[in-house]
Amino acid sequence: MEIIEPLGHHELFLVIAQLTVLLLVARTLGELFRSHGQPAVVGELLAGVLLGPSVLGLFAPGVYEALFVVSEDQFHLLEVISWLGLVMLLIVTGIETDIDLIISKGRTAIVLSVGGIVVPFASGFALGWFLPAAFIAAPEQRIVFSLFIATAMSISAIPVIAKVLIELDVIRRDIGQLILAAGMVDDTIGWILLATVAGLARTGVLDIGSAAATIVSVVVFLGLAFTIGRRLTADLLRWVDNAVGSDTAVLSTVMLLALAAGAITQYVGLEAILGAFVVGVLVGQVKRFDYDLRHAFEVVTLSIFAPIFFAIAGLRMDVAGLVDPTVFAVFLVVLGVACFGKFAGIMGVAPLAGLSRWEGITIGGGMNARGAMEIIVATIGLGAGILTTEMYSIIVAIAIVTSLMAPAIMRWSIPKIEMSDEERDRMERETYLQQSFVENLTRILLPTRGGTDTQYAARLLGPLVRDRDIELDLLCVREPVDGPHGTSTGILGRMRNGRFVRRWRGRRESNATVVTGETDRVFSSVERHLGDPERTPRRITRRRDGSVAETILEEVDVGYDLVVLGETGAGRSPEESLFSDTVDRVVQEAPAPAMIVSTPPAMRLNPPADWAEESLDRILLPTVGTESSRFAAELAFSIAARENALVEVVHVVDAPPFDDRFAGDPDLSQQRRIGEQIVEREAELGRRLGATVLTTVTTSERPEAELVERADRTGADVIVMGSYVRPISRRAYLGSRVEYVIRNASCPVAVLTSI
Incomplete structure (x- = not known):
């Protein structure tokens, strides 16, 4: 087997230096624009233009050539990292997408999609038909060129739109979700058209079969994703969270799912971004992927990988190519047609969709952004022999300009959109859910010896977990093999999930454990009080290692949101300790909130056979x-x-x-x-x-x-x-x-x- 040579010293140095400069300039300009009330994505896109041939190449050609005038293989290293950022950005977009809201507004989204694709396609085809032959790589294939320009005019840049919506804090609003829904439908249709036109350019024959296969692939993939994939994603994240109990493991699983789905969609002729976006939507519906995990993933994406992606997209822009008067005139015409197509299409159907004028302007402004999607289209057109170098530069310039226009238009128009009572209630509900204690519970641990207090705790937990995606685990601590009487002193420890966990050795705790063979009876005595025979909690049996409290704490440390403790030893007089040693220790040291349930002595002496019936x-x-x-x-x-x-x-x-009262009440x-x-x-x-x-x-x-x-x-x-x-x-x-x-x-x- 031939061994592949590792990346050379200079090649590795160059890609690290490129990333350093791109990230530095992108983040600096992004923060500069943010400080002036503009979305950071505008500065990140301009960073690429600043570092490209238009500015750096003009004023410091030596530096530009040393950094960015490289071989195709060298530049492909940057592209791979750029695509990684794109995949992560699409995951964030999918997580923020409310699929139920989109379905509820399905008719509106479809109407907007029709307007956003039909008018730009028709106007783009007419433009391609009348453009001078000097801008067509193969003048004899004008119909193919016209179809390609029509497709390019129909594309929207979902990553750019999503980042703008996130930065403007409107992605969860109805208008933000409508833009995402309509944009995804438009882009899906656009990629189908692009695959068809590219195939036509290669063969000279319109391949209806390829177009039909692409459509079927989209339908099948989405159908499998939102049926089998939904269940698989939820079960996998739940299993990883249970088995590993680590935030890093959950985040890695999400990334693996997105990459795998992206590989599948890329393999069947669709775009990898479709798979990543769908995984983001599915993960966003899994309760285990809570707000803290979403925030962590979003911070890494928007602070590191997304800026690199946008900067690399802007790096392709060469303003110098537009200096020629003829090229610049054609650029203005194409830009006008591109903006007209999107705005006319959206504004024309907005009344049919029941939207106001300002909502139409906002959606039109958002979907008018072409961004990196347009650059990808231009690259495909250049490689397929459809575009000339001048026409390629024009389309790339339009991608940059329209992406810079979108934030300004949306920032101006969104404040003029009144929020309906229904939308306000939904936003308030979402805010509550983010801050809610109960709604963010995913795993509850109930240690039990089968006593009355844990049985009543199960009675309270029954209605709490019913019809909720909350996993209830019962823990029973058994005596070690050498019996209950061994004691030792001191502090031992071991690594667990990357952290040092203390094991305290101290006095023996009587009646704190059960013997082997009794665990089934203990579990059953608690389960019957849950009041839900169809839902069986997970049974966990642990051998006592040191104190019972330490065994419980080690289990809680795996990643529970709540530990519930039945307190059978609560002292009834102030002279007595309120809690047993076990409960006292767990309450003090547990890394999660605790709920202590205590029943009065009379109820312990005469408990009902089934609390759930009470x-x-x-x-x-x-x-x-x-x-x-x-x-x-x-x-x-x-x-x-x-x-x-x-x-x-x-x-x-x-x-x-x-x-203590001095004068009256x-x-x-x-x-x-x-x-x-x-x-x-x-x-x-x-x-x-x-x-x-x-x-x-x-x-x-x-x-x-x-x-x-x-x-x-x-x-x-x-x-x-x-x-x-x-x-x-x-x-x-x-x-x-x-x-x-x-x-x-x-x-x-x-x-x-x-x-």
């Missing part, structure tokens, strides 16, 4: 307006909405003790007004989540006692509270009031701790 009619929700209270409120409302339960939101104003009206604002804010969230809500603001010298008494008076089935963990004297401390409620309430208490 109705959950009333939830008491104390709140003080903090983030932890907000998260607990989400939890309570989500459970109540599925149980048709009433949630009483209570804020207790802390009145000074009688002995204190004026607490201001505190009560603040309390009313707090409970009303929480109630508004509850109504939005579909729960029945009652608000109460009361005053008491002992708010914690008032909460316990109110739960008794109103017959509350459970109290849900939020709290922060405060480490005091090597134990978890939730605050005196929360601990009082846990110790004295006659109903179960669930406390959600924030980290």
